[in-house]
Amino acid sequence: xxxxxxxxxxxxxxxxxxxxxxxxxxxxxxxxxxxxxxxxxxxxxxxxxxxxxxxxxxxxxxxxxxxxxxxxxxxxxxxxxxxxxxxxxxxxxxxxxxxxxxxxxxxxxxxxx
Amino acid sequence: xxxxxxxxxxxxxxxxxxxxxxxxxxxxxxxxxxxxxxxxxxxxxxxxxxxxxxxxxxxxxxxxxxxxxxxxxxxxxxxxxxxxxxxxxxxxxxxxxxxxxxxxxxx
Numbered sequence: 001x002x003x004x005x006x007x008x009x010x011x012x013x014x015x016x017x018x019x020x021x022x023x024x025x026x027x028x029x030x031x032x033x034x035x036x037x038x039x040x041x042x043x044x045x046x047x048x049x050x051x052x053x054x055x056x057x058x059x060x061x062x063x064x065x066x067x068x069x070x071x072x073x074x075x076x077x078x079x080x081x082x083x084x085x086x087x088x089x090x091x092x093x094x095x096x097x098x099x100x101x102x103x104x105x106x107x108x109x110x111x112x113x
Numbered sequence: 114x115x116x117x118x119x120x121x122x123x124x125x126x127x128x129x130x131x132x133x134x135x136x137x138x139x140x141x142x143x144x145x146x147x148x149x150x151x152x153x154x155x156x157x158x159x160x161x162x163x164x165x166x167x168x169x170x171x172x173x174x175x176x177x178x179x180x181x182x183x184x185x186x187x188x189x190x191x192x193x194x195x196x197x198x199x200x201x202x203x204x205x206x207x208x209x210x211x212x213x214x215x216x217x218x219x220x
Contacts, residue, residue, distance in 0.1 A: 002155065035210075043156070043201060043210040056208060090155050102146075104155025 003027065004093050006105035014113055018079040021108045025072055025093030031055070032074040033094075033102065034066055038087040049074055050096055081112045116140075117202055117211035125217040129191050134214040136202030137184045143205065145185045147176055150199040150213075192218045 003026035013019055025032050034046040045058035049068035060066075063081075068074040078085060088107045094100035120135050136145065144163040148156035160169050162178035162185060169176045173196075175188040189196055197218050202211045 002157070004155075042212040045208045045210070048208075058208060092155070101158050101161075102156075104157070106154055 002103040002105060004091060004103050004105035006089075006091050006108050008108060009106065010109045010111075012111045012113065013081060015081055015083060017081050017112075018077065019081065019110065021076040021078070021089050021091075021110075023074045023076070023091030023093075023105060025074070025091075026103050029093035029095055029103070030072065031094045031096040031100070032068055032072070033092040034060075034074070034076050035090040035092065036087045037090060037107070041087075043090070046076070078110070083112050086110055086112045117204055117209055119200075119202060119211035119214050121214060122212065123215045123217075125219065126192055128193055128218055128220050130218075131188070131190050132192055132216070133186055133188045134200055134216070135184065135186050136211050138204070139183065141182050143182070145178060145182075146203045147185070147187055148201045148203060150201060151197075156199075156201055189216075192216075194218045194220050 005024040007022045011019055030051045033048045035043050036046055037043045046060040047066050048056040052068050063079050066076045088109050090104050090107045092102040092104045094102050118137050126132055144161055146161045147159045149159055150156040160176045165180045165182045167178045173190045177186050199213045199215050201213045
C-alpha cells in the first residue's frame, strides 16, 4: 500500500460527459502529480501541484483541468470526453524536492463508450 | 523535447535466465529512476541513479547509469516469476517516462 488513495477505481461513462477523479496523497506529501497511461502512449505526465499551486504542466488537454485543495487532496476534471480519453489515470505524491521518490496510487480506469 | 526509449518492448524468458533492459536518450539527464509496475497497480520506485557511471544493486537487480548520463540499463540475474511486470525508466523529475519493457518470466 503506497498510502496514495485514488477514487473511483473504475469509471464508465459516455462521450461528451464530464468526470472528476480524486486523489488523496500520502500524509505529509505536498506534491501531487497526475499521469495518463494508455497502451499506445505509455505513461504521460499531465500536471503537478505543490502545496496548492500548479508547479509543472505536461501534455494536458484544454478539456482537462486539475486543482489541489487546502487539505492537499487533488482532483482531475475531464470534460467533453472522447473515446480516446479512455485510459488509466494515476496520481502520485511526494514530499517535494530534488530526487524525491514518487508514490503512486492504484489508478482510475476510465472507459469512455 | 527529451525522450526516453526503452528496449526491448517485450521480453518473455524462462525462470533462471538473465536479462538486460535498456533506457536510452539523446539528451542528458541529471538523474534517472527505474520503476516496476504490476497489473492493476501503480509503478513502484526501484532505484534512482544520479552520477554518470554509477552502478547500484538491489538483490538480483543491477542498475547502471551511462557515463554520459544519456542512458541506463537494468540487468536481472536468475530471473524469477515474481520479477514479471512492466519496467519503466523515468527522467527529469519524473516528468518523462519511457514506454516501458514488459517482462514475463515463466516458471
